[in-house]
Amino acid sequence: MINVNIPGIQEAFTRMGRELIERCAGETPPVTLEELYGRFLQTNGWAERELRMRLDELHPGVGWSAAELDFVQQQSPEDDGPYWVLDAVDSMMHLHQGMSLWAMSLCLIEGGMAVFSIVYDPHRGEFFHAVRGGGAYLNGTPIRAARKTALSTALLATAPPAVPVPDPAVTEAAARSFARLLPEAFLIRMMGSVALQLAYVACGRLDAYWEYGKSLYNWAAGALLVSEAQGSLTGPGGEPFTWGCTGIIAGHEPLRAQIQAVLHP
The missing domain is CATH 3.40.190.80 (D-Maltodextrin-Binding Protein; domain 2)
Incomplete structure (x- = not known):
């Protein structure tokens, strides 16, 4: 696995999350599907370009998935080498409706396996990350799934x-x-x-x-x-x-x- 620059990635996602909130603050919710899709393409495209640019600076040579919305292509790995899977705004509808509970996510696939991932919630300032074989963390503190059995x-x-x-x-x-x-x-x-x-x-x-x-x-x-x-x-x-x-x-x-x-x- 490549040596991931976690602080650099956290800084990039924190900044972008803040800019997304500021960019969409005060928006009137979209009325038509055309308006909704137009905003999605504009906002998601901008955020994705900015994050890709920063990640390319941090990790030159790591590829990018071209199949975020292509479920057929997601049935097998796109490459044996490392590549990023980015969802710049997961639950875009929430963002443009002025709601929380949208997030930003990134996953590194290498050798056909997820080896590193982050999920960032800009509204709560919560940065989740995981390293295969290295545990999962919330703002640097180890986390564990609930133990309920019923x-x-x-x-x-x-x-x-x-x-x-x-x-x-x-x-x-x-x-x-x-x-x-x-x-x-x-x-x-x-x-x-x-x-x-x-x-x-x-x-x-x-x-x-x-x-x-x-x-x-x-x-x-x-x-x-x-x-x-x-x-x-x-x-x-x-x-x-x-x-x-x-x-x-x-x-x-x-x-x-x-x-x-x-x-x-």
Whole structure:
């Protein structure tokens, strides 16, 4: 693994988070889909360019994913060498609606594995990072996933399909899973940024997270946090969480297993 300049990356994301908040402060929420997509392209494009420029200065020679929204290409590694997967604004809708619970995420893929990741929440100034084999941290302090074992006491989170034209099978699976887990769990929340919800599982604020889909890059940064915080990760049916999976369950293993049993009896 390359020697990642964590302080430099934290400084870059902290500055960009502050600038995004300032840039969008006082905005009137978008009225039409055209306006929403226009703002997304403008804001995300600007933030991504700025962050890429800084990361290229910190780590010249590391490549970039070209498949953030290409779920087919996400079914296998894009390269054997190191490359970044960047989501400059995860849950862009929240940002442009004047809400919190959006985040910024970055994951380093090397040798077909996630080896380093960050999730940054600009509103709370919280910088989560994980190094494969080196643990997970919140603002430099080690974190650990919650230890709950009973689904009846658990606070779960999920996310609905968020692509412009959802896959009907994924939409159906998401709705069915919510209906099955709602009477079994203590509470279920949908909180915006997927990466941030997984970071909350890693630090114990949420007990578990599940989702259906094929957007591996949407989960990669947060999944490494959970794994390094002694949480468990699988696909929805208990299969390994890896390239080609059709969803994710993340949390303490006894709880993860109970969620799997409810989803796939």
